[in-house]
Amino acid sequence: MDRTKEQIKEQEYEEEAGRPHKPLSPKQNVRKNLDFEPLSTTALILEDRPANLPAKPAEEAQKHRQEYEEMVVQAKKREIKEAQRRKKQQEERCRLEESIGNAVLVWNNEILPNWETMWCSRKVRELWWQGIPPSVRGKVWSLAIGNELNITHELYDICLARAKEKWRSLSAGASEAENEDTSFSAADREASLELIKLDISRTFPNLCIFQQGGPYHDMLHSILGAYTCYRPDVGYVQGMSFIAAVLILNLDTADAFIAFSNLLNKPCQMAFFRVDHGLMLTYFAAFEVFFEENLPKLFAHFKKHNLTPDIYLIDWIFTLYSKSLPLDLACRIWDVFCRDGEEFLFRTALGILKLFEDILTKMDFIHIAQFLTKLPEDLPSEEFFTSIAAIQMQSRNKKWAQVLLALQKDNRDMERGSPSLRH
Secondary structure, eight states: OOOHHHHOOOOOOOHTTTTTOOOHHHHHHHHHHOOOOOHHHHHHHHSSOTTOOOOOOOHHHHHHHHHHHHHHHHHHHHHHHHHHHHHHHHHHHHHHHHHHHHHHHIIIIIGGGGGHHHHSHHHHHHHHHHHHHHHHHHHHHHHHOOTTTOOOOOOHHHHHHHHHHHHEEEEEEEHHHHOOTTOOHHHHHOHHHHHHHHHHHHHHHSTTSSSSTTTTTHHHHHHHHHHHHOTTTTOOOOOHHHHHHHHHHHHHHHHHHHHHHHHTSSHHHHHHTTOOOOHHHHHHHHHHHHHHOHHHHHHHHHHTTOOOHHHHHHHHHHHTTTTSHHHHHHHHHHHHHHHHHHHHHHHHHHHHHHTTHHHHHHOOHHHHHHHSSSOOOOHHHHHHHHHHOOOOOTTTEHHHHHHHHHHHHHHHHHOOOOGGGOO
16 A cells, blocks of 8 residues: 555656656666665766666766776776786796796706806806805805804804803803803803893894794804804894894804804904994995995085994994895895905995985985985895996905005004094
């Protein structure tokens, strides 16, 4: 009965409006019973309007059909473009995997068995620049770093046992006994269990593998502890954990310790980790010689704003870029660093400055310092290495080692601090 009344009222309304009565279609019935709400742009453009609204004019309906057809065309274009992008990515990935596979064969079958005669050849140096395949990286690093200290696996075990004994003593609160032990220097006493633990938790925190309970936590703890006992004159210094962590990712524990100890024994690393201010200033002065030679405009800008190398270089050198750069990119820096030595650390720094020269020349002191302290995370690898390759490590016919040696001989400049830094 209610339904009949409703139909009669609707028919009367339509007759008054001068429209013939049409029975509601099932689709219109559904829309009538629900609040009308288009589900998509297509619904707005193509669907007929609800029965309680005026019909679309023919021109508007035609326009909406054209708009819809254009939307379909654009959507198809986007799909094709996205498919092409995915295909290109897949092809690049396949090429990279094939390239890495071929490189692994060359390293394993040709270079590593004949290391002494081949490592310095032009062919190997060019292959080295392209990045060492991860599967052979640890072996190449070990050979390139060397073992001038003649550290054995047994010596590592002895140092680790001594470290564990020290930690037990510290945890038991036996500070008095420690003070009586003349084998502990002030630096060694400072390298306590708590300090190392704190730094381990800060080492590649996004990876989680070095955090408490992670698979590499104890390994990193062991290497750092063993080193404080092996070199009590150096002790533990913040930044070491990043270097040890990168080595752990590529080497077994004892071999990582051997590489770690020999790496830190290099002149540049020892100067920084022992905080030899005179020698650090010499390194900074040598760096500025090549900075001015390669990037005179940016060098002048830094001078104008009193921005000295220590502000950004110390952190880069302390961690060998492993904290400042994405890990995969940092490992490529390590590859060439193992080949070329300390010079490449400073060449890399200049490569970074060159890559961002246009941005940096528009910044003031604070913004430059902030930018260089936290570099962009999406650094393009090939563009970065192209920038490094453009840096010339030769000034007035003198190479890095010659410039550094000349500066070291000038004792008065070392005592006063390099003139280029006294601003």
